[in-house]
Amino acid sequence: MRRCTTRSSARKGRCPLHPRQRDIIPLDSPFAIELRGSFSVEFACSSQITRKEMPMSKYITRAKELRAIVTPHYNCGQAAILPFAEEMGLPTDLVMRFAANFGGGMKTGALCGAVAGGVTVLALHGLDTPDVTAEYYARVREKHPESLDCKPLLARNAEAGNEKKPFCDGLVYECIEIAEDMLRKAGKIG
Structure with a gap:
């Protein structure tokens, strides 16, 4: 499980994509995507997030x-x-x-x-x-x-x-x- 790292979400105390779950954000959400990195994230669920390294498409x-x-x-x-x-x-x-x-x-x-x-x-x-x-x-x-x-x-x-x-x-x-x-x-x- 990852804590939400976006300032606005942390301030509100909830993930913008999963408002019922507090302080959790999927790594593949638009708020957590590293726009300059060369990786893709695979969504499992908010409590079980996996990441796989691969060249950006x-x-x-x-x-x-x-x-x-x-x-x-x-x-x-x-x-x-x-x-x-x-x-x-x-x-x-x-x-x-x-x-x-x-x-x-x-x-x-x-x-x-x-x-x-x-x-x-x-x-x-x-x-x-x-x-x-x-x-x-x-x-x-x-x-x-x-x-x-x-x-x-x-x-x-x-x-x-x-x-x-x-x-x-x-x-x-x-x-x-x-x-x-x-x-x-x-x-x-x-």
């Missing part, structure tokens, strides 16, 4: 580059899709246009753009069956069981006193990691 590395750019702004959905789309040879301007409304929960606080971006990546690679989509959503829900909608996700984050951008960035990286894992298992990427 080229898709996550590219998404981090995109999210660091101020102008033009890459919303969460665009940042999740573009690293894969670039590798497929899809034009950047096309991806920017078709994912323009993904940010802010489809501009309405609905489904998180990062979550939508991950499922779009699967579809771009031909993984578009209901079973695949259900598996993807289930894996995202393991980390965010209360909702996959932008508005409640951001509300919980704000209640915990945390900043929006690191939280959204972390969701982008989580969704990329899940999509990438599913694509590898399906033999769609190397």
Whole structure:
């Protein structure tokens, strides 16, 4: 078990992702991800966290580059899709246009753009069956069981006193990691 190291969460006395459990935060949460490190964390549960060392994914590395750019702004959905789309040879301007409304929960606080971006990546690679989509959503829900909608996700984050951008960035990286894992298992990427 790890104590929460984020100042705002420690001040509030609770983990922003698991508010019922005090002072505990999963190492793979958006608040604990080391944005410059080269590791991935495997989520077990808040009381049994494991960490495995591995090189950072080229898709996550590219998404981090995109999210660091101020102008033009890459919303969460665009940042999740573009690293894969670039590798497929899809034009950047096309991806920017078709994912323009993904940010802010489809501009309405609905489904998180990062979550939508991950499922779009699967579809771009031909993984578009209901079973695949259900598996993807289930894996995202393991980390965010209360909702996959932008508005409640951001509300919980704000209640915990945390900043929006690191939280959204972390969701982008989580969704990329899940999509990438599913694509590898399906033999769609190397």
